[in-house]
Amino acid sequence: EAGVTQFPSHSVIEKGQTVTLRCDPISGHDNLYWYRRVMGKEIKFLLHFVKESKQDESGMPNNRFLAERTGGTYSTLKVQPAELEDSGVYFCASSRPGTSAQYFGAGTRLSVL
Amino acid sequence: AQSVTQLDSHVSVSEGTPVLLRCNYSSSYSPSLFWYVQHPNKGLQLLLKYTSAATLVKGINGFEAEFKKSETSFHLTKPSAHMSDAAEYFCVVSSLQGGKLIFGQGTELSVKP
Numbered sequence: 484e485a486g487v488t489q490f491p492s493h494s495v496i497e498k499g500q501t502v503t504l505r506c507d508p509i510s511g512h513d514n515l516y517w518y519r520r521v522m523g524k525e526i527k528f529l530l531h532f533v534k535e536s537k538q539d540e541s542g543m544p545n546n547r548f549l550a551e552r553t554g555g556t557y558s559t560l561k562v563q564p565a566e567l568e569d570s571g572v573y574f575c576a577s578s579r580p581g582t583s584a585q586y587f588g589a590g591t592r593l594s595v596l
Numbered sequence: 597a598q599s600v601t602q603l604d605s606h607v608s609v610s611e612g613t614p615v616l617l618r619c620n621y622s623s624s625y626s627p628s629l630f631w632y633v634q635h636p637n638k639g640l641q642l643l644l645k646y647t648s649a650a651t652l653v654k655g656i657n658g659f660e661a662e663f664k665k666s667e668t669s670f671h672l673t674k675p676s677a678h679m680s681d682a683a684e685y686f687c688v689v690s691s692l693q694g695g696k697l698i699f700g701q702g703t704e705l706s707v708k709p
Binding site: 486487525526527531539587590 | 637638639696697698702
């Protein structure tokens, strides 16, 4: 069984540019989550999809962040326009319906210069 | 509200000696608790989980954790450290099945030869 895959693994962009991160969950996992770790801080929740619906987006920092999960399969997280403080590692995780354990991808390291 | 406190930001042990990584939690509900590990340049890997069954939970690679409700603790232990255990470890709580995870600050484990 393939794990959660994320790409790119690393993205370097300039302030004001747009970046799109992609996450492919484990097949059959209806739940998909995005998290972020900013340098020196703890990993924090951004949002949760159940299939294609946003179940909880309470962690999204502002309206420069847009997450989508068309068709309930892969998800994208777009940052537009990127700011310096958006730098960090963005993790995606997925889980089966009715379970609590989440399985994580390797993350995308975003550097905004 | 749920929260997690990892009591040590960095722990250093010698190979072959016991490992103790400390975690205290706060939860309004009966929590699900997890330990995840992140090796350098890798994703987060689930070590073990507690979901209200046995209070002593065994995980992968010889790790185990004990849920102590009276002390609100969920410390991670291993009888004998191996060089390959060097990594960052995260104590995590989730109050709702399928809900967001709340991470501790992480504990960096170093293993000396």
